[in-house]
Amino acid sequence: MKTIINNIAKVAILVLVAVNVMTLSAQTLTVTMKNGTVYTYDVSSTSTEVDSVRYVGGDFGTTTGEGVKIYPHGTTVSIDLLYSQMESLTLTGGVTSVSTPVISPNGGTITSATTVTITCSTSGATIYYTTNGTTPSSSNFAGTGSSGLTVSVSATCTLQAMAVLNGVSSGVASATFTYSSSGSDNNVNANWHSSNWTVNNGSMSYTPKSAGFWRLEVPHISDDNTTSWVQKSTTAYGVTFALEWDNSKKANRWTCYQMHAGNNAQNVSRNDAFKADTELPSSTRSTTSDYSGSGFSRGHLCPSSDRLCSSEQNSQTFYMSNMQPQYSNHNSGQWNTIEQKLRSWANLCDTLYIVKAATIDDVTLNGSTSSGLLSVQCNNRLPVPKYFYMAFLAYNKSTDTYKAMGIWTYHYNSTSERQSAEYITIDELEQRTGIDFFCNLPDDIETAVEATLDTSYWSSGASLDD
Numbered sequence: 001m002k003t004i005i006n007n008i009a010k011v012a013i014l015v016l017v018a019v020n021v022m023t024l025s026a027q028t029l030t031v032t033m034k035n036g037t038v039y040t041y042d043v044s045s046t047s048t049e050v051d052s053v054r055y056v057g058g059d060f061g062t063t064t065g066e067g068v069k070i071y072p073h074g075t076t077v078s079i080d081l082l083y084s085q086m087e088s089l090t091l092t093g094g095v096t097s098v099s100t101p102v103i104s105p106n107g108g109t110i111t112s113a114t115t116v117t118i119t120c121s122t123s124g125a126t127i128y129y130t131t132n133g134t135t136p137s138s139s140n141f142a143g144t145g146s147s148g149l150t151v152s153v154s155a156t157c158t159l160q161a162m163a164v165l166n167g168v169s170s171g172v173a174s175a176t177f178t179y180s181s182s183g184s185d186n187n188v189n190a191n192w193h194s195s196n197w198t199v200n201n202g203s204m205s206y207t208p209k210s211a212g213f214w215r216l217e218v219p220h221i222s223d224d225n226t227t228s229w230v231q232k233s234t235t236a237y238g239v240t241f242a243l244e245w246d247n248s249k250k251a252n253r254w255t256c257y258q259m260h261a262g263n264n265a266q267n268v269s270r271n272d273a274f275k276a277d278t279e280l281p282s283s284t285r286s287t288t289s290d291y292s293g294s295g296f297s298r299g300h301l302c303p304s305s306d307r308l309c310s311s312e313q314n315s316q317t318f319y320m321s322n323m324q325p326q327y328s329n330h331n332s333g334q335w336n337t338i339e340q341k342l343r344s345w346a347n348l349c350d351t352l353y354i355v356k357a358a359t360i361d362d363v364t365l366n367g368s369t370s371s372g373l374l375s376v377q378c379n380n381r382l383p384v385p386k387y388f389y390m391a392f393l394a395y396n397k398s399t400d401t402y403k404a405m406g407i408w409t410y411h412y413n414s415t416s417e418r419q420s421a422e423y424i425t426i427d428e429l430e431q432r433t434g435i436d437f438f439c440n441l442p443d444d445i446e447t448a449v450e451a452t453l454d455t456s457y458w459s460s461g462a463s464l465d466d
Contacts, residue, residue, distance in 0.1 A: 029053060031068070032087040039081070041070060043091075048073050098122045100171035101129075101148075101161040107175035110153060112187040112442045113214070114177070118161045119148035120170065125163040133158040135172060150397060153177050154214035154440060155192055186442040190214070191221055212242055213440075216393065217256040217353035219244075220436035227253065230279050232316040237263045237309050240316045241302040246360060247284040251383050254357035254435070255301035255322055259346040266308040274298055277321035286320045286382060294379040299326030299388075301356040303339055324358045324385055325378035327413045334409055334421060334466065335388060341462035342390070348461040349394035349403075355437055358385030358411070363432050372433075374411065386411055391429055391437045393449070394457075403457050404438065404449040420466045423458070426450035 029050075031039040042049045054069040068089070069078040083089070099121045105114070120127055127149055128136035153159065156179045163170040179192070187193070191213040212231050213221060221229065221244060231242040241257035276287045291298050301322050307313045316322075326335070346352040359372025360383055374384045390407045406429030408422040426437050427450045438446055455464060 028092045029070075030088075030090050030092070031081055032089075033081075033085055034087050035085075039079075054078075098125050098163050098165050098168050098170040101127055101163050101173045103159060103161060103173050103175040105175070107159075107177055109178045109180050111180055113152050113154040113190070113216070113440055116151045116153050116159060116175070116177075117148055118151065118159075118173075120163040122163060122165055122170070125165040125170070127161055127163050129159060129161040131157045131159050133160065136160055136162040152214075152216060154187075154190070155179050186444060187440065188443055189220060189436055189439045189446075191218060191440060212239060215239070215242070215256075215258075216395075216438060216440050217258055217355060218242060218440060219254055219256065219355055219391075220439040222246075222253070228280050228284070230277060230319075230321055232319070234310060234312045234316075237313055240307055240313050241322065243301070243321055245280055245284070245321055247281060249360050249383055250284050250286055250381070251360045252301060252321060252324055252357070253360065254355050256353070256355045257302050257306070258351055258353055259306060259343075260351040263309055263313075264306065264343075264346065268308050268311045268314055270304045270308075271311065271315045271318055273315060274318045274320060274323075277319040280321055286323070288320065290320075290379055290381045291323075291325065292379070294325070296325040296378045296384065297328045297331040298323045299331045299335070301358075305339070306343070324388070325382050326358075326388070327411060329415055329418075330388070330409070330412050333415070334412075334418060337466075338390065338407060338409070338421060342392070344462035345392060345394065345458060348396075348457070350397040351395045353393040353395070353438070355391040357389055357391075357433075357435075359387045359389070359433065360385060361434065363387065364434070365432060384411075389429060389433070391426055393426075393438050393441075402441070402445060402449045403452075403454050405453055405458055406437075408432065423453065423455070423464050425453045 027042070027044045029041045029043045031041075033039070041053075043053060049072065051071045051073050053071070056066040056069060067080065067082040067084075067086075069080055071078050101118050101120045104117050104119075118127055118129055129149070129151065130136050131151070131153070151159065156177065158174060158176045160175075161173045212218060213229075221227070226246065226248050228245040228247055229242070230245060232240040234240060239257070241255050243255040244253040245251070246253050274288050276285050278285070288298075298320070300317060301324060302317050304314055304317045307317050342352075342354070361372050362369050363372040363386070372386050374386050376384050378384055388409050388411055392405045392407075394403045395401075396403075404426045406424045406426050408424055408429065410417070410419040412418045429435075430437060430450070438450065441449070458464060
């Protein structure tokens with residue numbers, strides 16, 4: 001394959017900066033100049049004429065580009081040709097066009113979370129999309145192949161999609177969805193219905209339809225206006241995790257995130273750079289000194305091991321907002337064992353929606369209500385949870401089905417205090433914690449999956465024994 005280098009930023013005429021290397025299966029590059037001169041270059045994999053071609057300031061043949069630099073074999077001096085002086089620029093024997101993606105359904109009025117599929121008939125093309133009406137580019141969320149992508153749409157938005165293969169871009173497909181709460185509403189408890197409150201985050205505030213409140217893994221946000229919302233993300237891998245922070249207790253209420261094929265690669269090692277989260281109000285955020293010498297571990301909720309795609313992504317898991325004070329025996333023992341099982345459960349489905357949390361409010365067990373906190377504090381500053389728990393929602397695209405499960409553990413110090421983990425329905429977990437999990441699911445699906453624990457399904461991924 002002949003190397004073709006595509007510039008990703010507009011630059012001064014024929015001055016190269018950052019470039020994106022890609023391969024192209026073309027055999028011949030033909031350039032026809034406006035003065036009638038025709039240049040033909042062999043760019044095949046066996047060519048002894050040309051080493052590389054670089055497109056400056058844009059994708060191949062785009063009007064926003066500046067031109068091409070052609071590097072003859074055995075020399076570092078390029079032949080420079082400007083788009084403004086060309087009549088045409090063609091590649092033969094390789095990709096010459098990419099089909100415009102198809103969005104289905106192609107817009108319309110929605111009354112609940114709707115799964116939208118984006119496909120491209122050009123095999124191997126990468127699909128890029130946006131939901132804010134802007135034109136997609138390589139910095140947006142991407143998925144590969146004609147098998148396409150699925151996007152959950154739960155609010156009014158314009159979805160646009162574009163496909164790219166070997167530097168050749170398709171047209172842009174667009175679909176506008178309008179959310180309406182009128183008529184039959186199948187998402188009564190969804191976050192986007194909570195229109196009378198905002199979640200304050202330092203100097204910022206969000207309304208329920210903004211940020212990521214609509215995502216399936218996000219539990220119902222507290223409606224007392226005393227919490228902060230934090231969402232960490234990276235350009236390459238999207239949302240790392242989101243969490244709700246209780247400002248009055250100086251504690252994490254829950255952390256939620258997704259695991260799927262696009263974000264669970266293991267490319268980097270653990271970061272270990274614990275740090276305060278400056279997105280939280282300064283008076284309520286926790287710091288590393290809150291734990292220093294306390295005897296408690298800084299217990300991850302979204303663990304480092306679940307976010308190893310990139311150094312940036314992994315580093316975000318070390319924000320103190322993603323921690324709960326945890327006894328080392330529990331953190332490295334039962335909790336760690338369950339987290340390892342979680343990665344096996346993620347392999348059972350296309351997407352695993354996850355909530356990790358610990359009790360900072362009262363809990364209800366066997367009809368009796370008691371404190372969800374232990375009698376000790378971490379350095380007399382932070383509350384210490386009495387229980388740690390998880391909620392999972394697995395989605396399988398091929399069957400369009402969901403499975404859900406809750407896990408409950410007692411936060412023990414010595415191994416002699418250890419109790420068996422309980423595997424329970426989401427309904428039972430909601431009864432114990434008072435939190436509405438997976439509230440953004442359509443109500444009929446939510447009701448069914450939260451009442452059911454399919455032990456045979458989950459045990460096929462990892463044992464439910466402790």
